[in-house]
Amino acid sequence: MNQENLKYFLLVSLFFTSPELISKVAEVDEKSFVAPVLDDNSGHDKIINIMAQINHSVVPGKVAPIVYTQATNLDKDLNVSEIADFFQAKTVMGKAYLRETLSRPVSPTDKSGIVALRSNIIRQLVENPNLKSEVEAILQSVVPYEKDIITLMSTSFKNKTCPELAQLQQLKDANHPLYGFVKFMNTSRIPKTVEFLELSLALPVLWGATGYCGGVVYKGNYDAIASGLYFGLITAFITFVYADGLVKAGEKRSKMHALNQLIYIAEDLELLSIEENIQTQFKMSLITDNAGVALVDGLKVSRYQNETDYCFDPSAVHTYLYYLYENENQLAQIFASIAEMDACNAIATKMIEAQNSQRQFCFSQVLRSAQPKVISKDFWNVLVPHAVTNSLIQDQHVILTGPNAGGKTTSIRAILQNIVLSQTYGVAAASHFEYTQFDVVLSYLNISDDLINGLSLFASEVKRAQELLEIIKNLPTNQKLFFALDELFTGTAAEAGEKIAYDFIKKIASYHQTLFIYATHFDALKELGKQNIGLMNYKADAPIKNAEGKLVYPFTLSPGASTVNVAMDMAKEANLFN
Structure with missing residues (x-):
């Protein structure tokens, strides 16, 4: 055969x-024809997607939702994901939470108090070493469990332990008439329990039959060979299926144990917050709908309590995992409650570590002023290793000039970073930071051509300037706007670009509800800083040459206009003329 x-x-x-x-x-x-998955990030992505399902705009006890600042290009120009990574949250959930919140600065009109809430968590962690140590220990315990949960949510794990999921989805998508029956047979506890009992009862019978046939053959009755082979093959296969099912059930149970532990960790964080009088946006007690409560109760049963357990009902584990996958979004509150504390703890850690260094963090102070203002002392860019600190009192618009590679754009980004950090967590990368909160924050640091839509670089620059002017003109009288520009109108002849930039900057400087910083190499714009029309000149200081004749930059800012041009020196350093 x-x-x-x-x-x-x-x-x-x-x-x-x-x-x-x-x-x-x-x-x-x-399975014998399926190539192994070498790299599967689907579990990581699933955790982030589940967290995205929760309403981040609701604060417990507040009727009004969070109101966010109108922001443009912050994600791209500031590398918000890298800023979030800088704080080194312990968990994937915490890193995702930081990215989400830093992408959405909160408006001055917000009544939810979310920035004060986050800032208070950070302050308590900074000022209370015992609390900080306890939170650190709790969050560190999350890490191994989160890895198991990422595996549990991955496509490769689902394909390995629950291959029926893909088949069921195909039947569902095809609106197949047998979908309901097949789903019942695969995801309901009764048929799965019957199958498990059936296998459990069949194995001893088959083992006995195989052994009996073997004994008959041993006694010389060779007519029983075919029967023995038949029973032997069936016994071997059913034993494999039975053992395979138990192994898979054990894998599922161990991963669901991680979720069980995560629930208790989230509850511990809530109890600790209550003891320390810390208000949080997310917590376990906010899970009140039937589906969420049922999911939590199901995960807290005894079969998932212990890390190792050899006595459990495989059919119960199998069918509950299907229920979990169908209701996975109910995990969002659990994930978010841990992520929120992890994010605040990560920021608190950086603040504590920087207390005795030149590059410090501080709690931001909000200025109550009719005119927009930003006061930055010893501010720095968190994405620059060994960053140089600078100070700037910006109560007027800034025309920022200076040599190439002197740190102009880096400084602009640092100021924008601190506005974002202040309007999300109430902190700043500076020894002191005061500011008026902004309703609109715009960044135009990387304007490029748009060839798909037929726009050259200059056309794109004109379009951005037009958009900016419309926003400024339509700004309500009770709102404030901060924006940053870098090298606008450079996509045309220098003389024409300089004239357009001069007229445009002079025009938008006349709007008193705005505050901006504009980096440029156009000499004519330096004159605007001398005309007492709400503009001031600042410069990135000039480099010096070391013993090898190489340019060494101080990366510092100072009042006044720059007269230094190092373009030729940079070209010579690059050996362009040799």
């Missing part, structure tokens, strides 16, 4: 023993 005929012979035979086993044969057969 060849391999293919033997396979179908076994299928027919097994049908009368256990119909459910046919799907197991197909599963094993299919």
Whole structure:
């Protein structure tokens, strides 16, 4: 009998023993042709997607939702993801929470108090070493469990332990009439329990039958060889299926144990917050809907309590995992409650570590002023290793000039970073930071051409300037706007670009509800800083040459206009003329 005929012979035979086993044969057969997954980030992405399902705009006890600042290009120009990574949250959840919140500065009109809430958490962690140590220990315990949960949510794990999921989805997408029946047979506890008991009872009988046939053959009755082979093959296969099911159930249970522990960790964080009088936006007690409560209760049962457990009902684990996957968004509050504390703890850690260094963090102070203002002392860019600190009192618009590679754009980004940090967490990368909160924050540091839409670089610059002017003109009288520009109108002839930039900057400087910083190499704009029309000149200081003749930059800012041009020196350093 060849391999293919033997396979179908076994299928027919097994049908009368256990119909459910046919799907197991197909599963094993299919797996032999599936290439292994070398890199699967789907679990990581799933955690982030689940967290995104929660309403981040609601603060407990507040009627009004969070109101966010109108922001443009902050993600791109500031590399918000890298800023979030800088704080080194312990968990994937915490890093995702930082990215989400830093992308959405809060408006001055917000009544939810969310910035004060986050800032208070950070302050208590900074000022209370015992609390900080306790939170550190709790969050550190999350890390290994989160890894298991990422695995649990990954496509590769689902394909390995629950291959029926993909098949069910195909039936559902096709609106197949058998979808309901197949789902019941695969995801309901009764048929799965029957299947498990059926296998458990069948194995001793088959082992006995195989042993009996073997004994008969041993005594010289060679007519029993075919029967012995038959029972032996069936016994071996059913034993494999039975053992495989137990192994998979054990893998599922261990991963669900991680979720069980995460629930208790989230509850511990809530209890600790209550003891320390810390208000949080997310917490376990906010899970009140039936689906969420049922999910939590199901994960807290005894079969998921212990890390290792050899006595549990595989059918219960299997069917509950299907329920978990169908209701996975109910995990969002659990994830968010841990992520919120992790994010605040990460910021507090950086503040503590920087207390005795030149590059410090501070709690921001809000200025109550009709005119926009930003006062930055010893501010620095968190994405620049060994960053140089600078100070700037910006109560007027700034025309920023200076040599190439002197740190103009880096300084602009640092100021924008601190506005974002202040309007999300109430902190800043500076020894002191005061500011008026801004309703609109715009960044135009990387304007490029848009060839898909037929726009050259200059056309794109004109379009951005037009958009900016419209926003400024339509700004309500009770709102404030901060924006940053870098090298606008450089996509045309220098003389024409300089004239356009001069007229445009002079025009927008006349609007008193705005505050901006504009980096440029156009000499004519330096004159605007001398005209007492709300503009002032600042410069990135000139480099000096070291003993090897290489340019060494101080990366400092000072009042006044720059007269230094190092373009030729840079070209010579690059050996362009040799």
